[in-house]
Amino acid sequence: MPGSEVYVGFDLGGSFLKASSFSLDGELQERHSLDVRGCRKANDYLDLFKDAAKSLSSDKCLKGIGVAVAGVLSLDAGKIVDSPNLPALCGVPILGMLEDAFSPIPLQMMNDANAAALGEYFAGAGEGYESMFILTLGTGVGGGFVQNGVIWRGASGMAGEIGHMIIEKNGKSCTCGSRGCLEAYFSSWALERDAKDHAVLHPDSAVAALDKVSPISLSELAASGDDEARAIWENSGYALGIGIANIMNLLNPECIVLVGGLINAKEYFLPAARKAWEENSFEQASKSSKVIWGELGEWAGVRGAIQPFLQ
């Protein structure tokens, strides 16, 4: 559509920068995913943002840019305050850098989990529900609580950090420096650590024989019937279910939406997760908080990132 107007949404995670163009009424047009694991400093990331925006808006008029970032943001300071998965960007005035790079196009930045929440609430699985809690399951784990279309941000924008909810006092070490966070049990890096730990203890196992340890290879192995790979998914899934039970007992939202790359392996973790939330929440809570799958997949964040322009 040469000459048409678009918004571009970005979602920067620990592994990929996802980018999509949308029509002015929020319909998806094109999308790209760029590997950011080679980025060492802020300008490396900035170059990828610029390349993607150029490619998505060539011969179009870019009317607004929404950026979702995997980290704790201080929007006042325009910085990522804390991001275990994007260490090179911590403390960097990334908002100002992006605004300078794209000036005078309006730019909005938000936490990636909040963006995924808005995307699913307005254009995905959350449509029609009054209250929703979203869990983003990928390299890290994030969350967002939406009531009547509004994300609860908290006193300083910190609300929703369910990845760092402690589910096991003095438990496994997390990238954030604490111990026992949900993310230290169910996330890409936690699953990879579990597989590597398993390989050390069981050098003759199929898990140890994996060329590359990843959630994908681990779910392929589970699909082939390997009991040890399945047990890794089940243990992690049980921990996820405890996090879900805590959301049910604490917030009892109408729906709990699971999104992110890891949900592709749902058949290997869901039964254990369900067992955990049924065992660890009040029945009245678990029956009224419906657990459902995101409909926008890994692309919820890019859709949510442009939501401020649509309202």
Next chain:
Amino acid sequence: MPGSEVYVGFDLGGSFLKASSFSLDGELQERHSLDVRGCRKANDYLDLFKDAAKSLSSDKCLKGIGVAVAGVLSLDAGKIVDSPNLPALCGVPILGMLEDAFSPIPLQMMNDANAAALGEYFAGAGEGYESMFILTLGTGVGGGFVQNGVIWRGASGMAGEIGHMIIEKNGKSCTCGSRGCLEAYFSSWALERDAKDHAVLHPDSAVAALDKVSPISLSELAASGDDEARAIWENSGYALGIGIANIMNLLNPECIVLVGGLINAKEYFLPAARKAWEENSFEQASKSSKVIWGELGEWAGVRGAIQPFLQ
């Protein structure tokens, strides 16, 4: 004030029925606390409600009754669905029984933690804050999340059950049937269990020599300088702090208000609790979510129970 009009608020917990009379603008007049540990069936409780109301409203006109109850309520069914601390009332149509007993006086029933939340928000420590999370620390542990004066009840009224948030996967047994709930670490019954467990392991200790094990006797022993009693409070306090850290990371409310009988022992558990929330929450969250003490003490619930009549 003979001839004047009053509301009466009740707060029924596992150990006491608290009852207060209030003027029509919410000012406290009289209060009583009745021991319910001898109650075996619903009518035993009902007799105490009637006696207290009669004594608080003799020669006054009773305009409304608010009842807070320590349990999971189904207001549609007028029942307590689940209450580990009030087993004799579970499944009993207590709302209808109270309405019959006091007819035609209007009667409102709510969860005790929600009642304490409303009391502190409108007439106590939460005044002036936009968002507040309250933790009720007594025989059990409850919670309530208030935003702009409204309690978040959730899809079926279950929100706020922080006492049953899992903080240690496969941890200590809880009265609710799960394991590792916050309440299984920091509550009157958890402290008493810890003291009894300690006495078995250390029969020559001062803890073992206590005539009656209770949070009060345990804090008196801590006050006398007994290191073992102090360690029991500190271990429990650290667990409480993990629960608080989870609230900070998940909801980041402007204030977290601690209320209930156990806060009388704050000097013995607060340092460990603070250590836990500082170690286990993001700095930006813990700095913006202020932890403060309730101002209405154990009487927040009776004040909150009558709030529906004041709005």
